Amino acid sequence: MNSGVKYKAIQLKHVVLTVTVAVSLLSCQSQSCKNLPKQFESYQAAEKLISNSSFKIDETVDTRKSSWIRGARFKSCDGSVGFLIIRLKDKTYIHQNVPSSIWAQFKMAKSFGQFYNQNIKGRYQLSLK
Numbered sequence: 001m002n003s004g005v006k007y008k009a010i011q012l013k014h015v016v017l018t019v020t021v022a023v024s025l026l027s028c029q030s031q032s033c034k035n036l037p038k039q040f041e042s043y044q045a046a047e048k049l050i051s052n053s054s055f056k057i058d059e060t061v062d063t064r065k066s067s068w069i070r071g072a073r074f075k076s077c078d079g080s081v082g083f084l085i086i087r088l089k090d091k092t093y094i095h096q097n098v099p100s101s102i103w104a105q106f107k108m109a110k111s112f113g114q115f116y117n118q119n120i121k122g123r124y125q126l127s128l129k
Contacts, residue, residue, distance in 0.1 A: 031052060031053050031054070032053065032054060032077075033053040033054060033055045033056075033075070033077035034077055035053070036049055036050065036053055036077075037049075038127060039127045039128060039129045040126065040127065040128055040129065041128070041129055042128065043094070043126065043128070046094055046126055046128075047092070047094065050075065050083055050085075050094065053075075055075040055076055055077055055082070056076060056077055056078065056079055057074065057075065057076040057079055057082065057100070058073070058074075058075050059073065059074050059103070059107075060072065060073045060074075061106070061107045061112075063112055065112075066111075066112040066113055067113065068088060068089070068113055069086060069087070069088065069112045069113055069116065070087045070088055070089055071085075071086070071087035072084070072085070072086055072087070072106065072112065073085040073087075074098070074100070074103040076100060076103075079100060080099070080100060081097045081098060081099050081100065082097075082098060082100065082103070083095065083096055083098065084098040084102070084103060084106070084120065084124065086116065086120075094126045095120055095123075095124035095125070095126065096124055096125065096126045096127055097124055098120065098124045102119060102120065102124075105119070106119075106120070
């Protein structure tokens with residue numbers, strides 16, 4: 001094989017490798033939150049689908065001052081309502097259709113736990129089939 005043919009073969013392999021890597025990266029990207037169902041098969045399915053989706057708003061708040069809330073995250077597709085994910089020591093709760101105004105108030109609350117109990121708990125349940 002002459003050097004011109006070898007160079008073309010190397011170039012072709014590089015193009016194939018580049019295309020393969022690009023396709024692989026695209027398939028690993030998260031899906032749009034607009035494709036999420038209104039109802040989920042199970043709590044575990046909801047966790048997986050929500051965590052693998054991209055959102056317009058994806059915010060967390062520092063909950064270290066709380067005695068029992070270990071983490072709080074708000075994910076919204078449209079900026080109006082979204083999923084509020086509350087992580088406790090042993091469990092995670094997903095609340096659906098939480099208004100962004102409630103999230104804003106939660107972030108400013110003196111007591112995350114008290115605000116959660118008074119304004120969120122029991123009001124924004126995850127919809128399961």
